[in-house]
Amino acid sequence: MSDTTEGDIGTTAAGNGALTGIRVIDLTRILAGPFCSKLLGDMGAEVIKIESADGDPVRRQGAVVDGFSWYFAEFNRNKRSVVLDLYSDTDKDVLAQLIGTADVLIENYRPGVLAKMGFTQERLDALNPRLIVASVNGYGSTGPYVDRPAFDFIAQAMSGFMASNGDPDGPARRAAAPISDLVAGLYCAFGVVSALQARTRTGRGQQVESSLTGGLISMLSYLSAEYFATGENPTRTGNNHPIVSPYGLFEASDGEIAVAPSHDTMVRRFLGVLGIAELLEEPDFKDNAARMRNRTALNAAINQVTRTQSVDHWIDVINKAGCPAGRIMELADVFTDPQVLSQDLKQRIDHPAHGPMYVTGFPVKLSDTPCTVQAPPPDLGADTDAVLRELGIER
Amino acid sequence: MSDTTEGDIGTTAAGNGALTGIRVIDLTRILAGPFCSKLLGDMGAEVIKIESADGDPVRRQGAVVDGFSWYFAEFNRNKRSVVLDLYSDTDKDVLAQLIGTADVLIENYRPGVLAKMGFTQERLDALNPRLIVASVNGYGSTGPYVDRPAFDFIAQAMSGFMASNGDPDGPARRAAAPISDLVAGLYCAFGVVSALQARTRTGRGQQVESSLTGGLISMLSYLSAEYFATGENPTRTGNNHPIVSPYGLFEASDGEIAVAPSHDTMVRRFLGVLGIAELLEEPDFKDNAARMRNRTALNAAINQVTRTQSVDHWIDVINKAGCPAGRIMELADVFTDPQVLSQDLKQRIDHPAHGPMYVTGFPVKLSDTPCTVQAPPPDLGADTDAVLRELGIER
Numbered sequence: 001m002s003d004t005t006e007g008d009i010g011t012t013a014a015g016n017g018a019l020t021g022i023r024v025i026d027l028t029r030i031l032a033g034p035f036c037s038k039l040l041g042d043m044g045a046e047v048i049k050i051e052s053a054d055g056d057p058v059r060r061q062g063a064v065v066d067g068f069s070w071y072f073a074e075f076n077r078n079k080r081s082v083v084l085d086l087y088s089d090t091d092k093d094v095l096a097q098l099i100g101t102a103d104v105l106i107e108n109y110r111p112g113v114l115a116k117m118g119f120t121q122e123r124l125d126a127l128n129p130r131l132i133v134a135s136v137n138g139y140g141s142t143g144p145y146v147d148r149p150a151f152d153f154i155a156q157a158m159s160g161f162m163a164s165n166g167d168p169d170g171p172a173r174r175a176a177a178p179i180s181d182l183v184a185g186l187y188c189a190f191g192v193v194s195a196l197q198a199r200t201r202t203g204r205g206q207q208v209e210s211s212l213t214g215g216l217i218s219m220l221s222y223l224s225a226e227y228f229a230t231g232e233n234p235t236r237t238g239n240n241h242p243i244v245s246p247y248g249l250f251e252a253s254d255g256e257i258a259v260a261p262s263h264d265t266m267v268r269r270f271l272g273v274l275g276i277a278e279l280l281e282e283p284d285f286k287d288n289a290a291r292m293r294n295r296t297a298l299n300a301a302i303n304q305v306t307r308t309q310s311v312d313h314w315i316d317v318i319n320k321a322g323c324p325a326g327r328i329m330e331l332a333d334v335f336t337d338p339q340v341l342s343q344d345l346k347q348r349i350d351h352p353a354h355g356p357m358y359v360t361g362f363p364v365k366l367s368d369t370p371c372t373v374q375a376p377p378p379d380l381g382a383d384t385d386a387v388l389r390e391l392g393i394e395r
Numbered sequence: 396m397s398d399t400t401e402g403d404i405g406t407t408a409a410g411n412g413a414l415t416g417i418r419v420i421d422l423t424r425i426l427a428g429p430f431c432s433k434l435l436g437d438m439g440a441e442v443i444k445i446e447s448a449d450g451d452p453v454r455r456q457g458a459v460v461d462g463f464s465w466y467f468a469e470f471n472r473n474k475r476s477v478v479l480d481l482y483s484d485t486d487k488d489v490l491a492q493l494i495g496t497a498d499v500l501i502e503n504y505r506p507g508v509l510a511k512m513g514f515t516q517e518r519l520d521a522l523n524p525r526l527i528v529a530s531v532n533g534y535g536s537t538g539p540y541v542d543r544p545a546f547d548f549i550a551q552a553m554s555g556f557m558a559s560n561g562d563p564d565g566p567a568r569r570a571a572a573p574i575s576d577l578v579a580g581l582y583c584a585f586g587v588v589s590a591l592q593a594r595t596r597t598g599r600g601q602q603v604e605s606s607l608t609g610g611l612i613s614m615l616s617y618l619s620a621e622y623f624a625t626g627e628n629p630t631r632t633g634n635n636h637p638i639v640s641p642y643g644l645f646e647a648s649d650g651e652i653a654v655a656p657s658h659d660t661m662v663r664r665f666l667g668v669l670g671i672a673e674l675l676e677e678p679d680f681k682d683n684a685a686r687m688r689n690r691t692a693l694n695a696a697i698n699q700v701t702r703t704q705s706v707d708h709w710i711d712v713i714n715k716a717g718c719p720a721g722r723i724m725e726l727a728d729v730f731t732d733p734q735v736l737s738q739d740l741k742q743r744i745d746h747p748a749h750g751p752m753y754v755t756g757f758p759v760k761l762s763d764t765p766c767t768v769q770a771p772p773p774d775l776g777a778d779t780d781a782v783l784r785e786l787g788i789e790r
Contacts (some may be wrong), residue, residue: 005572017593018592018593019589019592020589020593022592028703031524034744035616036738039585043589061622062621063620063621063623063625065624066633068781070621070623070624071617071620071621071624074616074617074620074623075616075620079692093774110529130425134696138719139734139738140734140738140760142737142738143733143734143735143736143738144733145422145585145689145714146732148714148719149653149714149719150657150662150719151657151719152402153636153642153643153655153719154653154655154720154721157653157721157722157723157724158722158724159723159724159729159730160724160725160728160729161570161572162653162723162727163723163724164570164571164726165399165560165567165568165569165570166570171644172634173560173561173568173633174558174560175560175633176559176560176631176637177559177614177615177617177618178617178634179413179574179614181583181612181617182613182616182617183578184612184758185580185583186578186581187581187758187759188435189760190758190759191580191760191761193517193585193588193590193591193592194438194759194761194764195413195761195764196419196592197413197414197591198412198414198415198761198763198764200414200595200766201416204763206761206762207760207762207763208644208759208761208762209759209760210758210759211758212759213735214738214740214759215758217740217755217758218577218740218755218757218758219572219574219576219577219578220469220572220726220755221430221754221755222426222469222572222573222577223455223571223726224451224464224726224730224755225458225466225468225469225470225754226458226465226466227468227730228465228730228741229458229459229460229465229751230458231465231727233725233727234571235725236571237570237571238491238568239566239567239568241548241575241655242571247548248548256633257547258552258557260546260548260549261549262546263452267545272731281698291565297498306650314489319542319543319544322542322544324545324546324548324549325549326535326549326553327552327553328552328558328567329554329555329558330555330558330628330770331552331555331558331559331615331618331622331628331629332622332628334553334555335619335622335623336615337553338538338539338540339535339540339608340538340612341538342535343534343537343606343609344536345612345613345622346765352714357623357624358623359620360612360613360615360619362613363605363609363610363612363613364582364583364585364586364589364603364604364605364609364610365535365586365603365604365605366589366593366601366602366603367400367601367602368593368597368599369589369590369593369601374619376432381636383587391724
């Protein structure tokens, strides 16, 4: 391919992923589970996605281009698709045979459903004692909410995440991205690989589980530490830092700049670049406590200077002075940013039937066994025949 | 311990973690790196945290109770603390010896700093060819921003995350929790354990890296798929779903309920429970497109019913009908919630010197080798003598 500014497939030899040789049977659909199995596939695992004849509903959701859902593509590259009817005993037998060949089984049913389908933990143990059985669900598999249906928006509300976001006098705020799904999927992938490591010592598989609410609660650890220590809920502070000033968004001539001086040395660098470091000698601004009290006046003094130059100018000089600064970027800015392209965070896939498409790249880099896109998102059932043949089943 | 509603230490025999036998040398400080090594320690790895004589700055930050920072406790349980002066050749030699005994080295310096300290990749390879060298940084180790200082607020701005959050006519909105730090730490932990798995095949270590911006960009994958397909940035929709109605917050007699019916079947269940499913026969509400056009009228009709009963009532009956529903919880609600306590997401640690303290529990559950708190957060340098003795060094 001629495009050298974006990552593309085929840059690394197949079969050299960190998880090469690991086989994952993937019963998940929609988002959290498929994100988990995608992460394992990106790392080189062979992922066999089991779908009903209708397919993962995501195949029909989001922006469908030329008959193909790019939402499906994003979360299902590096997978094979096998159609099975898990209401039929014949196909349940096929699943049982596949389980016998696998290292990992992933599901995101509500707790208990897999057992009701005939795959109790006892049976799974008997089929394959080395099997790691991974589950992603809403609330975990113990406790009073175990049977509740789950959804990202509810997990954002129930985890404390929403309540911490927003303006001091405004409502609690969700994040637009389904962050609880993806964090839960990432935790599950971490758990699966940790269980693989345990298996090298014990010779046995085990159960791994993560939940939308549990994962997002862990992402609040910084706020929770303060809550545990003081018994007080965090107060909403919009885009301002609750205990640091100056901090936040400031006005350049052509837009806003985000500046985050996390301690006094950085504050001095920031105001020094603006030519107003002498403010730090005044009683109103001499320390962080004084600057918190006089935040409005300080921000006005800063904006008076920052308004005289462009966003680009300030980001360059403030960073060079050693203080973190940046801009608020829309996705169109993100995916044309030279840094993001240098990090291969936009990946081109040439799908044999649907042509070029783009997906997010790899946020974790391994030098010798890098993540790669080795297979495009599969058409529904594209690998059914091949996988059945591998099992010695003729239909 | 008598408190049976919260997780506590000592419930599982030491030495039975998934990563038992793995030794991690941890050069990180502040947040993203220490979160990564905490995750590895929770999984059973031995984590040796190297600190300067001043200690990790977090020891003096956040709510300090009786001389101990609970912010430090949250991110540094399950670690040993060794004080070394990495400006001195003597202590660099100690670090080199430790590296020879380790499986993993983690650092969160800016790219290039570790090499300038004398620990180039070549030297690390020579010291220990099986060593996994993990780095967490702001932007990755390639690209034009490689030398910029990093901070969560800037990563939220530069990743597209802020721009996607907020009201349609309001500003972009950060999340209050330092989400980019924790996601980067979690990705790095996933990468480290994946590299351990690769090592079982190759016999060699490698470099692993994650970044604040890269990790958070990956959390936007759902939005990015739409952007890649359409070329259009996501529009901010506050707490409403951009393409689903009804969805969001509704008014009960004593507060708000969050309801997320993600498809038509669930909408029917939700309105059925309210006794207004007949609205779905009307042209104004017959399908999702009609309901999006008439969202204000539909929400008014829903609120008229939901206002007649309590939050508790509606959460119970809507969930029982199979539609996800919940409440907006502050951290004080979260950490007294029976579900959260059942999941051991609040952990008590009895610190030998500082008494009982609380930290967040484990969002990923392994049945046979569960995460545990095996050691309280260490006092500065508490393990220096013991670790030096293990190396055969007398001081």
